[in-house]
């Protein structure tokens with residue numbers, strides 16, 4: 001928020017639901033609910049306090065008076081304390097009647113923005129043929145057409161960005177915000193202008209983002225029409241986008257660069273080395289993102305391409321790409337040794353269950369990762385994943401975990417345990433979507449919950465229909481009224497008035513979507529409202 005705001009605080013009123021912090025690895029998060037008022041500074045978009053006593057109108061009025069605040073949108077206060085002598089605030093209310101609540105914004109720790117037009121298009125492909133059939137062709141369109149004689153040219157001027165690329169990126173941001181995603185770690189393409197355009201759009205639209213220019217220089221694997229010229233080009237083109245993003249947002253308050261070797265098969269050893277060095281050159285070191293052990297054929301290919309490495313994870317480690325600021329997408333097929341290495345380096349994992357099912361990659365053993373103390377968040381992995389919704393990713397994480405116990409690997413690793421502990425609860429999946437994701441992008445102190453000083457990266461969720469009468473919908477039904485959603489359905493989550501608040505959250509996870517997201521804020525700035 002800039003200093004141009006006409007008021008010092010926004011005061012949020014109603015129900016606030018978040019996940020508890022985990023006291024130690026292996027412990028399980030719980031859903032926590034508070035009711036009352038919480039205030040956020042318009043100067044820095046951070047939470048400055050709350051009052052969980054201020055639940056009813058009278059105690060809220062007392063809080064306003066005590067704090068010397070006046071609601072700028074209300075009629076002139078009556079009584080002996082005129083508005084002129086008070087500080088103006090704006091009050092935003094989550095309406096209890098309509099099952100509204102504030103919830104931390106979702107964090108998408110792995111999404112390919114240029115692949116969005118392909119969301120839902122994958123046929124029966126698996127990773128390696130999917131890349132050739134769908135992915136490289138669409139990504140290559142984010143630069144100008146290659147010269148048939150000279151091959152692919154790295155475009156460096158902003159005006160070289162094809163118009164459709166701008167439009168697609170704008171749509172990705174609109175769509176992810178509408179699903180409550182306040183922060184995303186984006187893979188762009190190899191093109192400098194289009195990568196910069198994605199960063200500029202996130203900055204202008206107010207979405208927190210990590211932006212990575214994709215590096216891929218290995219001619220043995222990359223198609224001729226979509227490949228960096230050389231390892232040096234991979235590094236210098238990345239440096240150009242990093243410089244652009246640092247210029248765009250010098251404080252890194254909203255948008256940050258992230259070094260992005262696509263994955264080991266597309267990168268030569270000199271490129272991997274150069275990118276590891278590039279990330280380490282900055283103070284603090286830059287974030288890094290890549291893919292790892294998504295698919296068994298990919299794992300075999302890496303073994304063939306890097307025979308000197310002990311494992312896939314070791315390839316990245318040898319080039320200093322396994323750091324505490326590294327996001328490894330997928331990690332479906334890591335060995336126990338590799339998990340130990342990932343844990344030792346404190347690298348993070350983006351679990352992408354929708355993609356893993358869509359491309360038939362396998363079932364990531366999330367419980368094992370968590371038990372071993374590895375930090376995990378959720379990724380949509382558009383367009384290996386078909387949906388830009390992290391709520392869908394949370395749902396798919398729960399479902400995939402329910403199949404995990406049926407796999408030969410799980411049975412082999414846990415021969416005597418059959419207690420269903422591999423299953424992720426709704427609370428755990430929402431933890432991965434919020435606090436887990438925050439830890440993956442190294443922002444656990446800043447986003448993912450409602451703690452003092454945290455940024456107001458939040459969604460306002462609404463469930464059920466908007467109530468017309470005072471009666472609960474169930475009472476209306478027993479009265480002979482048959483139309484439960486007569487007063488206006490809000491998505492697929494029907495609330496009958498008999499549910500506990502925890503049950504409402506379960507219903508949201510299993511049946512909710514963007515229709516339930518009424519408003520979204522990032523750093524205190526309103527960035528989306530439902531039409």
Ligand SMILES: O=c1[nH]c(=O)c2nc[nH]c2[nH]1
Pocket residue numbers: 112127131135262263291294355381384
């Ligand atoms: O899901 C994936 N999406 C990609 O674009 C990709 N590239 C390498 N490995 C990948 N996996």
